Structures are given as structure tokens and as C-alpha cells.
């Protein structure tokens with residue numbers, strides 16, 4: 001699906017997540033000449049996109065018309081300061097899309113004129129290769145057209161899930177927003193454990209990475225539930241069963257740890273609201 005006709009977009013903050021999204025959008029045809037990026041410390045890649053593709057880097061927001069769409073990708077902690085400076089250049093019809101963890105619609109809306117359409121969303125870094133998932137919640141001012149444009153932008157980065165209740169975004173942040181880090185840490189731990197069993201370090205790292213990636217791809221492509229795929233690996237009284245007996249321990253197993261980790265992330269998301 002091409003984004004060629006999506007129209008002007010201002011991205012505020014092109015750090016790790018903002019630039020991952022920008023890469024996805026440019027790759028899917030977002031018009032570079034209608035793409036404006038505000039980023040105090042542009043990466044080499046961002047400068048290259050400005051020089052070779054013609055995206056507008058650090059334009060003066062006071063010049064030109066109000067942005068049609070504004071994507072907020074700065075850290076939650078600086079959002080209020082940034083909005084105090086940027087929001088006055090928006091118009092009441094500017095579609096605002098925030099990807100900041102924790103920042104509520106209410107907290108964002110107070111910087112904009114009443115009735116501004118705002119979407120609070122949480123993407124994840126696999127968006128850079130079109131394999132992300134974004135969970136989004138819109139305020140009442142977002143009409144069908146705004147939701148369609150937003151869906152197109154976010155779908156170009158992977159799967160989009162709209163939710164009707166804003167507080168679900170905190171839980172989604174803990175599962176899919178932060179989730180890639182858990183998968184990468186699983187690969188790190190698996191590699192270290194393999195090394196401890198005698199595998200050379202680089203071979204252990206390769207085995208762990210390809211195994212985690214392959215398991216993820218199989219889960220998506222087969223459409224089977226994770227539990228069924230796990231059972232398919234587990235021969236009766238075999239090696240997997242021996243490992244799972246450890247991982248599935250009631251009190252100190254991975255399930256209990258994951259519940260604690262996800263609860264900590266969701267609590268931190270709620271805390272970042274203020």
C-alpha cells in the first residue's frame with residue numbers, strides 16, 4: 001500500500017522510534033517533499049534522507065502553513081516542553097498522532113485548541129522493517145477520514161490494533177511496545193546459556209538469534225497458537241520437557257517473571273502520564 005497521496009506530515013523527534021517509522025514511511029512512498037522532521041541532533045542517515053531524498057529537516061515551524069499531520073515521537077519526559085513550542089503552529093484540524101509511552105490524550109490535548117483530533121498510539125521497533133505492531137486509541141474529534149489516514153500510516157509499519165479504552169494502551173505498551181526487548185533479551189540469555197554448555201560464543205549467538213526469529217516467523221505464518229507450537233517441539237520425556245519443567249515452575253518460572261515484568265512496565269507507563 002503506497003503512502004504517496006498521504007499529504008504533508010511533520011515528525012517531531014527522529015530518535016530510535018521516530019526514525020524507524022520514518023524509514024518505513026519513506027520506503028512505502030511517503031512523499032519526501034511533504035515530509036518535515038524536527039530533530040535537534042539529526043543522525044547521519046537523517047541528513048542523508050534530507051540531502052538525497054529531499055525531506056525537510058528542521059524547518060522553521062513559523063513559516064509555511066499549519067501541519068496537516070503531526071507525529072509526536074519525543075520522550076514522554078520532554079513532551080510538555082516540546083508541545084509548548086510546537087503546538088501553537090498546529091491548526092484545530094491538524095491530526096496529532098502521539099507515540100509517547102504514558103502520555104495521555106488529556107495531557108496532550110491541553111496544548112492544542114479544543115476539538116483537535118488526537119491519536120495516542122504505541123508502536124514498536126520492528127516497524128522499521130514493516131513487521132511492527134501499533135496499538136492506537138483516538139479521541140472523539142478523530143473522524144472516519146482521520147482514522148483512515150492514521151491507519152494507513154501505521155499499517156505501512158505492520159499490524160494496527162485500535163482499542164476503545166485508553167487505559168489499554170498502558171498494558172499494550174508493556175506487551176508490544178516494550179516486547180521486542182524481551183525477545184532480544186531471551187535471545188541473549190539463550191546464547192549465554194548455550195555458551196555455558198560449551199558452544200563457542202558467536203555460534204551460540206547465531207543459534208539463539210535464528211531460533212527466536214524462526215519461532216516468531218513460524219508462529220505468524222502457521223497461524224497456530226503459541227501453546228500448540230510449543231507442544232509440537234516437546235517430545236514426551238525428551239529434552240524440551242526437561243527444560244520446560246524449569247521454565248514453567250509455578251513460583252519462579254518464566255510465567256511468574258513475565259507477569260512481574262509486564263506489570264512493572266504497565267505501572268511505569270501509567271506513571272509517565274504525569
Ligand SMILES: NC(=O)C1=CN([C@@H]2O[C@H](COP(=O)(O)OP(=O)(O)OC[C@H]3O[C@@H](n4cnc5c(N)ncnc54)[C@H](OP(=O)(O)O)[C@@H]3O)[C@@H](O)[C@H]2O)C=CC1
Nearest residue numbers: 013014015016017018038041073074075076099100101123
Ligand atoms: N524505542 C521504542 O521502542 C519505542 C518508543 N516509543 C516512544 O517513542 C518516543 C521516542 O522514543 P525513542 O525514539 O526511544 O527515544 P529517542 O531519545 O531515541 O528519541 C527521541 C528524539 O527526540 C528528540 N528531541 C528532543 N527534544 C526535541 C525537540 N524539542 N524537538 C524535536 N525532537 C526532540 C531527541 O533528541 P535528543 O537525543 O537530542 O534529546 C531524540 O532524538 C518516546 O516517547 C517513547 O515512549 C514508543 C514505542 C516504542
Ligand SMILES: O=C(O)[C@@H]1CCC=N1
Nearest residue numbers: 100101173177178179
Ligand atoms: O522503554 C520505553 O519507555 C519505550 C516505550 C516502549 C518501548 N520503549
